Amino acid sequence: MILGLDIGGANTKAASSDGTYAKCVYLPLWRDAHLDEVLHRLAETDPSSVGVVITGELADCYRSKIEGITSIKAAVERAFRCPIYFWGVNGFGWRDPSELAAANWSASAALVAMEFRNCLFVDMGSTTTDIIPIRNNVLASTTDYLRLVNGELVYTGMLRTSIGSLLREARLDEHIVPLSPEFFAITADAYLVTCQISPEQYSCDTPDGFGKDRASALRRLARTVCADLEEIGDSHAASIAQQTADLQLEVITKAIEKQSTKHHINEVVATGIGEKIIARASMSLGMNCICLSEKYGKRISDIFPAYAVSRLLESRLQMGSP
Numbered sequence: 001m002i003l004g005l006d007i008g009g010a011n012t013k014a015a016s017s018d019g020t021y022a023k024c025v026y027l028p029l030w031r032d033a034h035l036d037e038v039l040h041r042l043a044e045t046d047p048s049s050v051g052v053v054i055t056g057e058l059a060d061c062y063r064s065k066i067e068g069i070t071s072i073k074a075a076v077e078r079a080f081r082c083p084i085y086f087w088g089v090n091g092f093g094w095r096d097p098s099e100l101a102a103a104n105w106s107a108s109a110a111l112v113a114m115e116f117r118n119c120l121f122v123d124m125g126s127t128t129t130d131i132i133p134i135r136n137n138v139l140a141s142t143t144d145y146l147r148l149v150n151g152e153l154v155y156t157g158m159l160r161t162s163i164g165s166l167l168r169e170a171r172l173d174e175h176i177v178p179l180s181p182e183f184f185a186i187t188a189d190a191y192l193v194t195c196q197i198s199p200e201q202y203s204c205d206t207p208d209g210f211g212k213d214r215a216s217a218l219r220r221l222a223r224t225v226c227a228d229l230e231e232i233g234d235s236h237a238a239s240i241a242q243q244t245a246d247l248q249l250e251v252i253t254k255a256i257e258k259q260s261t262k263h264h265i266n267e268v269v270a271t272g273i274g275e276k277i278i279a280r281a282s283m284s285l286g287m288n289c290i291c292l293s294e295k296y297g298k299r300i301s302d303i304f305p306a307y308a309v310s311r312l313l314e315s316r317l318q319m320g321s322p
Helices: 035-043 065-079 104-115 146-149 187-193 214-223 227-265 275-284 290-294 298-302 302-316
Strands: 002-007 011-016 024-026 051-056 084-086 118-125 131-133 169-172 175-178 267-269 286-292
Touching: 002 035, 002 065, 002 302, 011 035, 011 146, 011 302, 024 084, 035 065, 035 187, 051 065, 051 104, 051 302, 065 084, 104 118, 104 131, 104 302, 118 227, 118 275, 131 227, 169 227, 187 214, 187 227, 187 298, 214 227, 227 275, 267 275, 267 290, 275 286, 286 290
Parallel strands: 002 051, 051 084, 118 267, 267 286
Antiparallel strands: 002 011, 011 024, 118 131, 169 175
16 A cells, blocks of 8 residues: 655645545644654554655744654654655655645645646645646745745635634624634634534634534634624624635635636636635636546545645656656
């Protein structure tokens, strides 16, 4: 078995190149998470080789990205006894460890480019959204900073984005109410209340440490306007949820439109846990959208970078490259 790993700041994901194995572990590195323990458990799958992409280097438990890369890379090397191949932003043939920083989108885009020659590859995860232009080749910038500058990285996700950082004010009856920028509620709360995710799909921590049920989410949403749920009622808290979901859809739509116009591309290839949001955004723009869940299944689509790096490694080994 060829195993692919995507080690992020919040989640560690693993997938086999044949698609039969897919796993996602919520593992917030900034909380001194037991990465070694999780990697050793994954090593028990006994792969013949492992391909790795790293995005967790930005976690603020590390003083610098290179410290994060070095630490994560060493943890992988401790856990696995088979050959290990790390994918950088320009492929497996990297020379400087800094090329390994935030390279998961690059592996996904490289695999998509092999199958869809001209498209916008859009991956919406729990924390961020990648919007990668592909015209025969991948055209995106090679660092997170430059991708932010160019609109190829949008720092908003389906689960972990703070409501207050996204929705600055809410219309509640005749009032326009500014939201507190405190970490009171997250997009997972909004999507749970609007029935777009289940409690089981709320796979990160809640801001207050309480439940992942609708009532708990409504209480957190009420807190964003400095209220108890009893003060504003369920309907107003649910309205905050819906306005958050609507605004995030608008943000994603505008970002897709910007890249589509810039690169003259009219087809989207969507993946990630926010795949349905990407599809709605694309359709509102009149763009054709191909969902990778229909090609590979939802389990693989949700953790696509891990699957992509395993497939790319499989191809490399089949060609006889060391």
